[in-house]
Amino acid sequence: MVQVEPTRPAGGDQRRRPPSGTSPARRVIRTGFIVTAVALVAATFTYPFLWLVSASLKPRYQVFDNLLIPREVQPQNYTSLLDAVPFLTWFGNSLIVGIMAALTVTLSSALVAFGFAYFRFPGRNVLFLLVLGTMMLPAAVTLIPTFLIWQELGLSQTQVPLWAQNVFASAFYVFLMRQFFLSLPRDTFEAARVDGCGYFGLFWRIAMPLCKPALIVVFIFEFRASWTDLIRPLIYLQDEALFTIPRGLKAILDAFGQGGEQQWEIVAAASVLATVPLIILFFCAQRYFVEGIATQGRKG
Numbered sequence: 001m002v003q004v005e006p007t008r009p010a011g012g013d014q015r016r017r018p019p020s021g022t023s024p025a026r027r028v029i030r031t032g033f034i035v036t037a038v039a040l041v042a043a044t045f046t047y048p049f050l051w052l053v054s055a056s057l058k059p060r061y062q063v064f065d066n067l068l069i070p071r072e073v074q075p076q077n078y079t080s081l082l083d084a085v086p087f088l089t090w091f092g093n094s095l096i097v098g099i100m101a102a103l104t105v106t107l108s109s110a111l112v113a114f115g116f117a118y119f120r121f122p123g124r125n126v127l128f129l130l131v132l133g134t135m136m137l138p139a140a141v142t143l144i145p146t147f148l149i150w151q152e153l154g155l156s157q158t159q160v161p162l163w164a165q166n167v168f169a170s171a172f173y174v175f176l177m178r179q180f181f182l183s184l185p186r187d188t189f190e191a192a193r194v195d196g197c198g199y200f201g202l203f204w205r206i207a208m209p210l211c212k213p214a215l216i217v218v219f220i221f222e223f224r225a226s227w228t229d230l231i232r233p234l235i236y237l238q239d240e241a242l243f244t245i246p247r248g249l250k251a252i253l254d255a256f257g258q259g260g261e262q263q264w265e266i267v268a269a270a271s272v273l274a275t276v277p278l279i280i281l282f283f284c285a286q287r288y289f290v291e292g293i294a295t296q297g298r299k300g
Helices: 024-056 076-084 087-118 124-136 139-152 164-168 171-182 186-194 199-210 212-227 231-236 245-256 264-284 286-294
Strands: none
Touching (some): 024 264, 076 245, 076 264, 087 124, 087 164, 087 171, 087 245, 124 171, 139 231, 199 212, 212 264, 212 286, 245 264, 264 286
């Protein structure tokens, strides 16, 4: 009896080989190149802050020696700073102003964005374009009229103007959050309407919990902007007890830096203390920050 072997397609006895571009050696080389490039970029961006930390721990005559490891550590620079200026008071002022500014702009922008995303009414797109058009208006143009308004209200020498303007939302944040609201399934809101939920209930009980990553992104953005803002505190604040961190750093620079005794180690110590809270905030909210950025603009 003759056994007939089944025919095999041409090349069927050859093992499938991975493409030459995915060979183990090339993968290792490519991974090593990517890691090296990322490390170099990270070192480039990290070096200035490391230099600043190092300078804040050096004696005055060693501040500009460009050594990351101080030859002589002098931690009393920080105590000298706290003894010379009310830095902790400025820190508390910045914390209060930053939180108030971030909360007000986050809630108001979310409310406006939900209105543009959920409701259908004539002229909605035109009105939204007008809102976005306000971003084209330079901030310097509105400084004087805004100051005159707060002066008429008797609040020009207080911290209120530093955060109360955010009650009227921000066009940029409205745009970001509108994109997020548009990505939510509309059937969820319609089902809630059938169950008797009102419009504010749709916003507060459904939309807000679902857009938590976007809310955190807006909060971080505005808190950072308020924490580093110098123009408005420079205009509105004259009392040293009301200074925020940027306004205080300007006073420190005038007193100890280029306009004073050239005590750059004190200026460096103040700069480090002003930067650390933002770094801590970013690392604590990093997961929400990345998630919120990644989900923006999925639908428009």
